[in-house]
Amino acid sequence: MDATRIKQILSSSADIEVTYNGASVWIDMLNEDGKTATVHLRGPLEERSTVEITELQEI
Template structure:
């Protein structure tokens, strides 16, 4: 994924599936300078947030990493 797409997803009212290492996440924010996004798991079990490289986010689940 690229930063422009991250911005579109964050500003969209739609529920757009995003994955990090095959795990469904919400994008909470982003840092253009660092090219990172702040994400948390969508399953709601933990409120843990982490900064991840935008390039490692996808809109398709990686079936090789269930």
């Protein structure tokens, strides 16, 4: 995925499914470097991770 698409997803009111290593995640923000994003797993756990945006996949 690229930074432009992540910005579109973040500004969208739609529920757009995104996965990281096969797990469904929410994108919290695109980081300032434009190459990483902060995400957390969908569900009760709120643990956040910083991941390379190229590893995110839109379903």
